[in-house]
Amino acid sequence: HPNIGMDPHWVEFYPYKVRVRSGDTVTFQVKITNHEAQERMCQLHFRSIEGVKLSPQKMEIAIPANEKRVCEIQATFPTRFNTHALPIVADVIWNGQPLGEIAEAVAYW
Numbered sequence: 001h002p003n004i005g006m007d008p009h010w011v012e013f014y015p016y017k018v019r020v021r022s023g024d025t026v027t028f029q030v031k032i033t034n035h036e037a038q039e040r041m042c043q044l045h046f047r048s049i050e051g052v053k054l055s056p057q058k059m060e061i062a063i064p065a066n067e068k069r070v071c072e073i074q075a076t077f078p079t080r081f082n083t084h085a086l087p088i089v090a091d092v093i094w095n096g097q098p099l100g101e102i103a104e105a106v107a108y109w
Contacts, residue, residue: 003035004094010035011042011092013105020086020107022079028105030071030090034063043093044071047101051078052086081109 004010010033018026034040045058053076063069075088085108089101 001036007033007035009033011044011090011103013088013090013103015105017106017108020077020109022081022109023077025074025076026107027072027074028088030073030103031068032061032063032071033068034065037065039064040095042069042095045091045093046073046088047091048075048088049083049086051080051082052076052088052107054088075105075107077107084108 012031014029014031020026030044032042040063041060042063043058043060046054048054055074059071061069061071077086085106088105090103091101092099092103
């Protein structure tokens with residue numbers, strides 16, 4: 001659907017960027033908008049760098065036509081950081097079509 005291409009935030013994390021301390025757990029929302037005239041299935045596979053624990057690591061959600069759904073993911077950060085930024089990405093499969101890692105959140109210390 002053309003609106004998917006025109007809406008850079010049809011899959012997005014909220015908050016996008018958060019400051020964390022070692023061992024923190026943060027709950028992110030993932031907002032998904034279906035611009036199409038039919039219900040669509042969205043599979044999300046969450047990834048981050050080594051040491052970040054994500055729950056759930058994947059999910060599948062049906063999104064009704066022209067509606068938005070919000071799901072949650074928890075990220076528990078390591079007690080020691082080897083980098084300044086800790087990205088979390090959502091690898092999206094939209095109605096059977098792999099789209100890649102099109103949404104991200106960033107934790108930093």
